[in-house]
Amino acid sequence: MERVPSTLSIVQGGTDLISSDVIRGYNDTIILYLLLEGESYGYEISKNIKELSEEKYIMKETTLYSAFNRLEANGFIESFYGDETFGKRRTYYRITPSGLAYYKEKCEEWQLTKDVINRFIKEWSI
Amino acid sequence: MERVPSTLSIVQGGTDLISSDVIRGYNDTIILYLLLEGESYGYEISKNIKELSEEKYIMKETTLYSAFNRLEANGFIESFYGDETFGKRRTYYRITPSGLAYYKEKCEEWQLTKDVINRFIKEWSI
DNA sequence: CACAATTACTACGACAGGTAAAGTACTTTT
DNA sequence: AAAAGTACTTTACCTGTCGTAGTAATTGTG
Numbered sequence: 001m002e003r004v005p006s007t008l009s010i011v012q013g014g015t016d017l018i019s020s021d022v023i024r025g026y027n028d029t030i031i032l033y034l035l036l037e038g039e040s041y042g043y044e045i046s047k048n049i050k051e052l053s054e055e056k057y058i059m060k061e062t063t064l065y066s067a068f069n070r071l072e073a074n075g076f077i078e079s080f081y082g083d084e085t086f087g088k089r090r091t092y093y094r095i096t097p098s099g100l101a102y103y104k105e106k107c108e109e110w111q112l113t114k115d116v117i118n119r120f121i122k123e124w125s126i
Numbered sequence: 127m128e129r130v131p132s133t134l135s136i137v138q139g140g141t142d143l144i145s146s147d148v149i150r151g152y153n154d155t156i157i158l159y160l161l162l163e164g165e166s167y168g169y170e171i172s173k174n175i176k177e178l179s180e181e182k183y184i185m186k187e188t189t190l191y192s193a194f195n196r197l198e199a200n201g202f203i204e205s206f207y208g209d210e211t212f213g214k215r216r217t218y219y220r221i222t223p224s225g226l227a228y229y230k231e232k233c234e235e236w237q238l239t240k241d242v243i244n245r246f247i248k249e250w251s252i
Numbered sequence: 253c254a255c256a257a258t259t260a261c262t263a264c265g266a267c268a269g270g271t272a273a274a275g276t277a278c279t280t281t282t
Numbered sequence: 283a284a285a286a287g288t289a290c291t292t293t294a295c296c297t298g299t300c301g302t303a304g305t306a307a308t309t310g311t312g
Contacts, residue, residue: 019207020270025148033246043289050133053242063270065290088278088289107247113148115239116179120152120159121233146299168262189299210307214260
């Protein structure tokens, strides 16, 4: 794997590429979205992101777990241990009311951000 | 001015807010877009961003000038001095062919990114 | 005429978020 | 028995943003 500077860093080697710097501001939101559907844990969320984005976005493990810590520190999610008696013990997360409020804010912000960025984008295809 | 952590840092105090972490991946693209229309310099670009975004996004000076340096180091823009004989000498920038190519890539990427993020966003208004 | 405001940068240092690399630990498949 | 998959944790580094501050010239206001 070639070493690429971070601005140009690419998720997925193929033709569908997304630079991680863009999603940056929305990693927390993406995680919260998946927790809306119910409690979950790291590995599952990771797979859900991959599936929902049709492999176009794969969140790195370290990014995911550091996001969990940040979200918990901010009171947006709560963690608890699962009671599985086999395998490695999972840490489950659930969204809190303030996490939901934050998610809603981010959704509104997204509409605005989209509009602003669109003004600086040209469409070359067709 | 209250000290706010960077994730929640806000551009514009009012109801229209955009966190800088989101635009992050597109600052370079925004600058290149404005250079498509012709040569320009820092202060002018800064004002154009403000106007085009209807005050919804104001790029910080330090962010702008560090973006210029990065873009020039990557060969996406070229700088030269203006010949004004009054005032402080301006550094003008023009976009290069490889800058144009990069801009086009970013535009395509944006369509993809928008689609991906949209999948994790709910619409609460209406 | 003094002063503030505006224009046009530059330098420095701090900080947050993303990520590579590596390790731990247990289970299932080959 | 080895590889692959599940489920994390720790460390250390890099990049981009941004607060603060300084320089330098011009224009507007009292």
